[in-house]
Structures are given as C-alpha cells and as structure tokens.
Amino acid sequence: MALNTSIAARILRVNHGGEHGAINIYSVQIAVARLRAPDLLPFLREALDHERSHRCQFRDLMPSREAKPCRMMWIWGVGGGVLGLLTGILGREAILACTQAVETTVHRHLDDQIRWASGHDDELRKVIDDIRAEEVTHIAYAVENRAGPGFRWLERLIEAATDALIWLSTRGDSTRLARELSPD
Numbered sequence: 001m002a003l004n005t006s007i008a009a010r011i012l013r014v015n016h017g018g019e020h021g022a023i024n025i026y027s028v029q030i031a032v033a034r035l036r037a038p039d040l041l042p043f044l045r046e047a048l049d050h051e052r053s054h055r056c057q058f059r060d061l062m063p064s065r066e067a068k069p070c071r072m073m074w075i076w077g078v079g080g081g082v083l084g085l086l087t088g089i090l091g092r093e094a095i096l097a098c099t100q101a102v103e104t105t106v107h108r109h110l111d112d113q114i115r116w117a118s119g120h121d122d123e124l125r126k127v128i129d130d131i132r133a134e135e136v137t138h139i140a141y142a143v144e145n146r147a148g149p150g151f152r153w154l155e156r157l158i159e160a161a162t163d164a165l166i167w168l169s170t171r172g173d174s175t176r177l178a179r180e181l182s183p184d
Contacts, residue, residue, distance in 0.1 A: 008121050009067035011113050012058050014169040015128070017070035018106060019055035021165075024080030025087075025102065026051060029095050032088025037095055043141055047099070050134045057127050065124075072169050079165065083158065090151075097151035100142035101158035103135050109166055110135065 026048035033040050062068065070076065087098040110132045117125035 007116065008065040008124055009062075010170050011117075011124065011128075012062050012065060012067040013070040014109075014166055015113075015131075016055060016058040016062065016067075017073050017076040017169050018166070019051050019058060020073055021076035021080035021083075022051040022102065023048065023055060024077050025084040025098065028081050028084030029088045029098075032085065033092075033095060036088060037092035040092060040095055040145075043145075044095075047138050050138070054131045054134070057131065061124060061127060065121075070169050072165070075165065076169075079161070083161075087154070090154075093147060093150050094154060096142040096146045097155050098158055099138055100146070101155040102162055103139045103142070105159045105162040105166075107132065107135055107139065 026044050030041065030044045030048065033044055059069075083098060083102075087094040110128055113128050114125055114132065117128060
C-alpha cells in the first residue's frame with residue numbers, strides 16, 4: 001500500500017504543479033491576447049477557469065494521500081508565465097500551438113495515470129478522467145481554430161519542455177509508470 005500511496009502522491013504533486021503552470025500560461029496569454037488575439041479571449045478565460053478548478057481538485061486529494069505540493073512549483077509558475085508571454089507576443093497561432101502542445105503532452109501522461117489508478121485509487125482515477133475530458137476540449141479548440149501547421153518547431157519545443165518538467169517533477173516516475181503500463 002505504501003508504494004501505491006507514494007505513486008498517488010507523486011501523481012498529485014506533478015499534476016498540481018502542472019495546473020499551476022497552466023494557470024500562469026493562460027493568465028499571461030489573456031493579458032497579451034487583449035492586443036494580439038482578442039478573438040481568443042473567451043476560450044482562454046474558460047481554459048483558465050478549468051485549470052484553476054483542476055488545481056483545486058488535485059490539492060483537495062493531496063492530504064489523504066500524504067502528498068505535498070511539488071518542490072518545483074516555482075519552475076512550473078515561472079515557466080508557464082514565460083511561455084504565456086512568448087506565445088502571446090507571437091500571436092494567435094502561437095497561442096493555439098502552445099495549447100495544443102501542452103495539452104497533448106499532458107493528455108499522454110494523464111492516460112498513463114488513469115491506467116495506473118484503475119483498481120489502485122478509483123477516486124483519483126475519476127478526478128483525472130474528468131479533468132482529462134476538459135483538457136481534450138482545449139486540444140480540440142486549438143486544432144479546429146488554427147490556420148495551419150505553422151509553429152511546428154514551437155510545438156516540439158513545448159512538448160519536450162513539458163515532458164522534461166514532468167519527468168523532473170516525478171523524479172522519473174512518469175517514464176517508469178509509462179513503461180510498466182506499456183502493452184509490450
């Protein structure tokens with residue numbers, strides 16, 4: 001049971017930190033989008049509300065699983081703010097590319113977490129599954145509203161940075177968990 005509690009605690013730490021980063025991304029993008037992409041403001045505000053709710057949900061589950069906030073929370077926050085600022089300045093397409101890249105990367109990790117939590121921690125599984133459903137709407141919006149495949153380089157960079165931060169925040173557990181759950 002201690003191993004399961006430890007894995008659940010690490011899942012909650014990284015997800016809580018990731019939501020903190022996402023809040024900063026969307027908050028800064030909203031500030032810049034007022035000038036660069038005002039048509040995205042309704043979507044960005046809705047996504048920000050989702051991320052705030054997700055962070056609270058993960059935080060609420062932490063005490064019963066002996067989880068504490070991620071030690072790298074400040075990196076998630078600063079990184080999110082910088083990413084939000086850069087993509088906001090680059091404009092509409094970069095904002096949507098950022099959403100698509102971050103949410104797609106997170107989606108992969110959430111899928112692994114759901115597979116692990118099934119049978120180990122059904123309350124955690126349900127929360128992650130519900131959050132994942134909202135994150136899918138963010139991906140869909142970004143894909144449907146992009147003008148084309150531009151900023152592919154930015155997507156790759158954001159995906160790599162997000163994966164690296166998840167790996168660091170879980171001390172490699174994200175990779176080990178994915179490997180364990182692999183159907184091979």
